[in-house]
Structure formats: structure tokens, C-alpha cells
Amino acid sequence: MGCAASKQDKDMADNPFFVGPSLFINLKGGDLLKHYRIEKPLGKGAQGEVNLVVHLMSEQKRAMKKIIKSQKINEKLIANECQIMMYFDHPNIVKIYELFQDSSHFYIVYEYLSGGELLELLNKKKELKEQQIANYIKQVLEALNHCHTCGIVHKDVKPQNILLESDEQEAQIKLIDFGAAKPVDQNDVDIAGTPLYIAPEAITDNSNEKSDVWSCGIMTLQLLTGSFPYRNETDPQRICEMITRNEIDYALIEKIKTNKAKAFVKKMLSFDPKNRYTVEQALLDPWIQDNKNNAAIDKQVLENLKQFHSCSKLQQAILQLIASTMMNSKDKQKLIQQFKSMDRNGDGKLSHSELKQGYMKIYNDELKAEHVVQEILKKGDFNHSDTLEYSEFLVAASQYNQLVEKDKIEKVFKLFDQDGNGQITIAELKKVMAGAAEKSTVWKDLIKDFDQNGDGQISHQEFFDTLMKKMQENQ
Template identity: 35%
Template sequence: MGNCIYKIQIDQKAQTHDQIEQKIVDEVIKDEIIQTPPLIEPKKILTQNYEVVVQENSDSQTPNVFSSQSSNPQVKYQQDLQLSPDILVRNQKEGEMFSLHYEIIRKLGQGGFGSVYQVKHLKTNLIRAAKVIQKQAIDDEQLLISESQILKDLDHPNIVKILEVFSDAQNIYIITECLCGGELLERVRSITNYNEDIAKYYMQQILSAMVYCHNRKIVHRDLKPENILFDDKDINSNLKIIDFGASEKIISKKLTTKIGTPYFLAPEILGSNGYDEKVDVWSCGVILYILLIGKAPFRGKNQLETLQLAQKAHLSFSGQRWNNISPEAIDLVKHMIQKDPQKRISMKDALNHKWIQNQSKQSIQFDQDFFKEITKFKGYNNLRVAINQFVTVQISKKEEKYKFLQIFKSLDKNGDGLLSQQEILQGMINVKMDKIESKLMVKEIMEKIDTDHSGRVDFTEFLTASIIQEQMFLKESLKSAFRLFDLDGNGTISRIELEEIFGGIQIDNSAWQDILAACDNNKDGLIEEDEFIALLANLE
């Protein structure tokens, strides 16, 4: 979760017209104003209307441009229980001490504005990652809020999951799942028989995640191998995109902030006409180039020379290494690393490219019994659904989720990170279920699992229904979940504690009574551990 380490900040009000701005951009590329920084104090260099702050990240192989500007609106906490991914993230009260909840195990990385640590949650003993960002290192704290807010709204199997946010006078702490499988290039180097098919498998996952982001108008702007990690060391481990610190949502107009990592920076980012999500396509194209032959397409003697080479966008496909690469893979690289963003392929078209789609068929990960069981999943009120999903996101372990992750990916034929009714129906037909029966059954499944009524099944919706219906939660996990909800540690969960868990919402009395009716066996108006376990284990 490396932080950005180069920042170019533009005073837009000082620009009189596009030619002046372009002239300054050209000077940034032409003149080596970005120099090797001192080890302690960052070096500030002022040039006309630019402020360049250079900082060193010893852990990163590639430098990074970071800006404190952000156009995202002020984040507001919701006051009612609307089912969405962001309610599954715990927002601690301002000033709540991080150290009372987490123990730092070891440092994972160092960035220009903070550090990333492996931490242990004290109540549950779960291992997580904590990105600790110093407020004094950031000019605009809104940028940090934007990062956490963007992550809260994302629910995709190939995007890191945010779990909790703390804020005190000195720092902001962004808690995410801990991905212990190493970085993308580390994984590639460790594979003895690495080949083009493996590169294709990894690229398909990256593109799927980015199609999901682009469908929501979110631009990552810092895609690089260091920001792609694996769940664990298993050879078939799932990969995830991390570090949305440079990301931004396109609201009404093109983005203009000069931001990114030079080796992966699209040419138009340094231009004067703005840019859109196509900059991520360029970055993914560079990643694909590296995955195929092991070196970057644009690599100068220094960062400025690298930027100059990227501006020219002259690709070379000569040499022995390229002789072993398929024409289809080369074709995709050419379409992604295209200087003109208008001619550059979209992320969706890249995902649908013949090279990506021509993958060896994997065995079907589900059978008729799976669909018959999932149909039995009970519909609940929003509070019950929120509790179930909160536990799935916050507590469930990889071994509890792995089977259903594979099923979800098998069903998600278009790779957009969502399941449509047609995709689920096709899955039923693929396992030889009766077509008429399947059409009736799929409607019932959608009604029960599509809890936010979006018309498609999100990843967490699918995981929650699958794990609970097949009673895959380990008892240890359910006990950990209880401790997470029991905020005062008195052995019971109250209505007030549930309200605080979900960000200070007001829980409707009828919803609370429904929960008590399902599990409060001793009728004391509180939920004890055994009652909570029965509720989550789908035993009532």
C-alpha cells in the first residue's frame, strides 16, 4: 500500500490560458527540476506556478506523483440504514485511540506521507493492515477522506476491502484486510514455469476490477505492480488492487491534477486538456507489457527521461522475448499503450479482447445442489441483512470464503464484478437444471439475495447468502463477530451498540424487535453470545 512520493501542484487560478500551462508542463519534462531528495527533509523547488515537493520512498521501485488537490465533495455520514457497501465499514469516533483496538506487529512499507503496518485486532485476534497517514504531511485532509470514501463504496473480489477508519489529532488510520501473498512481480519471479497464460489470468483479474471502477466513474491513477497484491502464498491465490490514495471520481468534467508514477504515467496527464479514465488503461497496458517480457516499455536514465519516452510512446516489439509472445497479446498491448486517448481501447473492451477471453476452460465450481440451497436463503429486514453482511466483510476467513469466491467468478461471465439474473440463470443451465424450473428459481434467488434491490447481485451479497445458507461460518469466527459487536465487553449486545456499529444510525423499533424475536431466548431485550451465534449460523 505504497504512498505517492512525488507531488506536482498547479495553481489553476494563476493560469491565464492553455498555452502558458502547456509551456510549464513542457519545462517540467524538459528540465530536470525533480532531483534526488535529501534523506530527512523534503526538497521544495518553486518554478513559476508549480510547487514540486520531492520525497523518497525506499521501498518502491518506481517514483510517484502525488497531489493534495481533490474535487470530491465533503463526505457525509448517512442517518438511516440503507444497504450499501459503506455501512459495512466501521467509522470510529473522532479521537478514538487506535492503540486501544490494535497491536502493531510489523512494518510492511513506508511512503512519503505515512507507513503501512501489519496489525492485530485486540478483540478478535484477526490480522489486518493499517495505513497510518500523518495529517501534517498532507495539505488537504479532504484527500484522505476521499480515499477512504471511495474504498467504502467498492465491492469487488479483486479490490482490497476497507474495514475501519480512525482519526485523531496526528493521524488518519485506514484499516484494510491484510494481503500476505506478496506483490505481483514478486509472484511472477517465484513461478518456475511462468508463461503467457499466467500473465493472461492475472491481467483478466486486474481488468475486471478496473471495469468495475470505471463503471462507477472512479479513476485509480496509480496502477502499478506494487499496488497489486495477492491474498496469500497459494499458487491459485486471488489478487487485489490496493492503494486508492491517488484515485478520484469523475463528476462532471475531466480531471486535471498531475498525478501518477512516471513509469506508468499516461502522456495526457501532463497535458493541458485534462484526462479521463483512459489513463488507467495506459497503466494497465504498461503492466501487461512487463508481465509479458519482464521489462518496462519506457525506461530512461532518470525520471524525466522516462517521462519523455512515454510522451513519444514509441513501442518496440523486437527481440527474442517478443518472438515467443502471441500476436493477440501484442495486439492488446498496442491498443492499450496508445498515445491518443481517443484511439486507446476502453477498459471494458480490453477485458473483452480476444486474447483475454481465450482462456483455458476451468472446471465448473458449482452444481445443482448449490442453487437449490441458495434458494432456501431467508429474506430478512435490512437490519438483519446488515448484521449478516457486516460479519461477512469484517470477520469471515479466507477458508470460509474461498469456495464461494470461485463460484462467483465462474458465474460472472462478463467479468464486471456483479451477477445479473441472466448470468445466474446460465449457471443453472450449465449444470443441466430444467430451464422452466430455473427461470422460476432465479427470480426467487434475486428477490432474496439482491438485498439493495439494484437488479444485480453484489459480491458481498452473494458471499453472505452462500456462507450463511451452507453454514460455513466457523464457530471461532462467530465468537469473534460477537466480540466485535459487544462494544463494552459486558457479554451482551444492545440496541445502542448496534446503532454505534453502523455509524450512529437510528434503528427502527420494529426491526430491533424482529431481531430479538429471532434469537432472544431469555427475553431480556439483549443478545448474548449463544443467541448471536444461533442468529448468524442460521439455526433458528
């Protein structure tokens, strides 16, 4: 499945254990209420209701979508959407945590985004500043760039599918709802998407990466003018006809205040996909570049990266689990800002050259910067992709002693120790880390650095001792 799946397949062939976002995700049966407390309803969608839930182990708030099983909504469709999402690793794409099912429903657990829809923000404030709109669109484009790099077309980009992480001023946006998404090289089964935002070729032929760019262009025009280019037409069929005949009201673009914003929208809404921007081109457009928030390089974050020590596969998995579920939002927000300031092409990973540019700003010494980056990739690139991906960065750039505080280690141990007997067995590891390919994983080797007495399992003391020893190495 796109780059993410092929990368995992390659890594499984070369390396027996793949550490990545999909490791802890699988379709579970059993009692969901053993893992979650349901707090309150958040809303209803076409597929079912969404509730706010609390994860009992981590005490983290999450959103749970409850979907009724039917002929239209079956396990294959749900699995397809979740399989697409579970390989994404980007700060502007909603994170999926777990899947459950019972005899009548599927339950998909996502990260909780408390800031509401981008459309709600627009309705509340009536008018957003152009710089703020450009910053939101930049984040959408970065999310789409990650999707496209992974070989996925979203197919339903619209403000209703853009949520704000919180109600804070500098809150990140997240792209959600991959129910219509498909691999780039797969033909459309039917017309999917929302008529107001759908691209011409998605109606008449097949959607592709440029179709997401069109949808983003319509959304940008809507945010900048408060209107759609359909001359007040509301009938979905008539709107689709206007789009396919190239009869939309391009004059609406002239109502945009600045020339750079006008030029940007025109390139996003070129009728011929060949002349339309790619996501990468859109990210480099002067309107986006001039209005982006530039976070200063934080020397402490880069020093943490430099000091990070290599660790075993199981340690890597534990650290990623802690970073994704237990890191406080203030610390994570600081790291996200640093990550995005270094991720110059917005694809959700730091290449060798992007890391080197960051260290050059500190050292102004090319040889020293090159040496540091080589060491960072050797120790922090857990999945051997020759890049530092978002979840890898969160681990390597964190203060290690904050990441492995005793209460966090205790919670992770309880997660693995399924029967609560004070020992983690290989069977329990397999159950929790169900995203690992069992045939290719040498589980005894995986626990070797934790299993100090060689009895084939990990005691509570062994678990703590191994992680505390690692903390001493990083000080």
C-alpha cells in the same frame, strides 16, 4: 460518488437501512489498541509505515497504514481516498475495514495480503508463463471494470499496486492504493501517477478510464518482455516527453512470443484513446479468454443460493460482517472462484442473466432457472440493486450453519455490546454501524425481530435465539 454512492443515496431514499460494504466503516477516535494488537512492521511508503496487526475481536490478521498528519496529508484527502474505497465490493480490490485518528496520525486498516507485490513475484521467478500473466491481467481488468462501473479512475495502475492475497499457486491478486483516484467526471488537479505507466492524455489533458487501460497495457508489456518501451531512458521528464510525442518503442511488442498477446498489447497501447480498448473490450479479447481459468459450476454453491431465506436488515448486516471478517480462506476462495466463473463481464456483480446462465447449466430448463433467479434476487439482493453483489453472494452462497457458528456469533455480540453489560442498545448499534445514515434509519424497527421482550435492546439470549432460528429455517 459514481454508481456506488448514487445507488446508496437512492436506496436510502427508498429504504431506511442500506446494507453494504460501507456500513461498518467510519473515522474513529479513541484508543486503537483496544481493538488491535500490533504484530510487526510490513514496510514503509511515501505516506507512512504499514504494520501487521491482529483484530482482537475476530483474531483476523490485517494491515494498518499509519499516516502522519500534515498540511499536505489532511483529513479531507484521507477521507476522499477512504470514501472511494469503502463502496467497492469486489474480490480483486483490497478491502478497507476501519479508520482511526489521534492528534498526530491517521490509521487506515485494510485486509492483510501476505503474497507480496506482483513485481516481487516477477523478480523472484524471473519469467512467468504467459497463461499466468494473462490470468493476473484479467483480474486487474476485472478490478478496473468495477472501479469504472462505480465512476472511479484509479490513475496509478502498476505492479507495485497489485498485491497477491497469499503465496499459494492460485492466489487472487488485489488492486490497492487509491490515493490518486478520482471520479471520472472530475478534472485532474495535477499530474498524478507513475511516469513509467502514465497515459499520454493524463500528462497533456485529463485522465479517464482509458488512462487505466494504457497503464495496464504497459504493465502487461513489462510482464511479457521484462522491459519498458523507453529505449533504456530513466529520466522521468524525458519518459513523459516520449509518451506525449508518441515516441515509445512499439517494436518491443514484437518480442512477445504469441501473436494474440501482441495484438492485445497493441490495442491497450493505442496512442489515441478513441482507438484504445475499453476495459470491457479487453476482457473479451481472445488472449484473455483463451488463457482464463474456468471453474466448473459447483452445484452445492448454487443449491445454497437457491435455499437462502430472506432475513431482516440487521441479520443481513451481521451475516455480511461474519462473511467478510471470519470466514476461513479455503471456503472463501471456493466461493470467489464460483462468483467469478458466473460474473461473465467481470464487473463484480451477478446480473439476472448471469445468474440464469449458471442455473441453466444445471437444470437445462429456462422456466425453472428464471423462477429460481427471481427468488434469489428477492431474498439475497440486500441493497435492491437488481444484482447479486460480491458480499451478498458470499452470504447467500455459504453454508449457513458454518456462517453462524456459536463462536462467531459470540464475537459479533461482543463487538456490538460495547460496554460489556450483556445488552446491545440502539446507541451501541449506531456506534458500530456508523456507515448508516442516522436520519433515515428507524432503529427501533431494525431491532424488532431480535428484541423479543420489547424492552428496546437486545439481550445475549435474544441475539443467539434469533440467529439460531434463522439457521433452522435454512436447513
